[in-house]
Amino acid sequence: MSPPGPAKIPQHVAIIMDGNGRWAQQRGLPRLEGHRRGVETVRPVVDAAREIGIRYITLYAFSVENWKRPTDEVSGLMGLLDYFLKRELNNLIKEKVRLHTIGRIEALPANVQKELARVKEATQHFTDWNLVLALNYGARTEVADAARAYAAAVQAGTEPLADASWDNFRRYLYSAQLPDPDLLIRTSGEQRVSNFMLLQCAYAEMVFTPVLWPDFGRADLQAAVDEYGRRERRYGLTTEQIKSGAS
Numbered sequence: 001m002s003p004p005g006p007a008k009i010p011q012h013v014a015i016i017m018d019g020n021g022r023w024a025q026q027r028g029l030p031r032l033e034g035h036r037r038g039v040e041t042v043r044p045v046v047d048a049a050r051e052i053g054i055r056y057i058t059l060y061a062f063s064v065e066n067w068k069r070p071t072d073e074v075s076g077l078m079g080l081l082d083y084f085l086k087r088e089l090n091n092l093i094k095e096k097v098r099l100h101t102i103g104r105i106e107a108l109p110a111n112v113q114k115e116l117a118r119v120k121e122a123t124q125h126f127t128d129w130n131l132v133l134a135l136n137y138g139a140r141t142e143v144a145d146a147a148r149a150y151a152a153a154v155q156a157g158t159e160p161l162a163d164a165s166w167d168n169f170r171r172y173l174y175s176a177q178l179p180d181p182d183l184l185i186r187t188s189g190e191q192r193v194s195n196f197m198l199l200q201c202a203y204a205e206m207v208f209t210p211v212l213w214p215d216f217g218r219a220d221l222q223a224a225v226d227e228y229g230r231r232e233r234r235y236g237l238t239t240e241q242i243k244s245g246a247s
């Protein structure tokens, strides 16, 4: 057996932050209280990610399907998002974290769009650390949007159809500027991807934890990263090929 090498740190970790509602329900509190507590989890987790050396952290905060929830829950979530952006701006600048978004941002309330634009602009020159918020995000919607943009470019003559390839097509996804997630974590015990980054996670390692998002902390992130470090990513090759350094 070979001695343990240096710990493998994922470059990009994506998290499906789930379980806010159940956290509240278990305490006899309204669902929105669970979302409030969920917001408080974000800063420590982003800090911990940076300390571990994770350069990109993507948080699934609101899906295209989440609009179907009761209107007071949806408006409460939008209010929390606005509050989070206002509160975190100075901290993101202090810690040199760049904010990105993926999703149909143009359909979010105007005040949220304004805050997002403000925080993105104020952090756009940072390169080392990146926080990506998936907002009004759905993987199928993303593919439909990308296909439309790709078709428009072909029609305009700027995208030669003969060059159709994944590397070309991926430039039309919301995540064009981001590396693919190496590790996908879902909290709350559910073991599904719920329309999240389906193409980008083609080779992501998945870790499911029963911890509800408001209870998720530094140690839980570290445990998922440790689990990632024990996995062998083969990308279709054999273990022998991986060991001999083939790619």
Ligand code: IPE
Pocket: 017, 018, 019, 020, 021, 022, 023, 061, 062, 063, 066, 077, 188
């Ligand atoms: C995740 O928590 C947050 C969002 C989807 C916005 P949930 O609200 O889905 O929590 P559960 O799944 O009902 O416990």
Ligand code: IPE
Pocket: 016, 017, 018, 019, 060, 061, 062, 063, 066, 190, 192, 194
């Ligand atoms: C996924 O969680 C979306 C977010 C975490 C924002 P959901 O709670 O909406 O997913 P389902 O409905 O359990 O699949």
Ligand code: MG
Pocket: 018, 019, 020
């Ligand atoms: Mg849920």
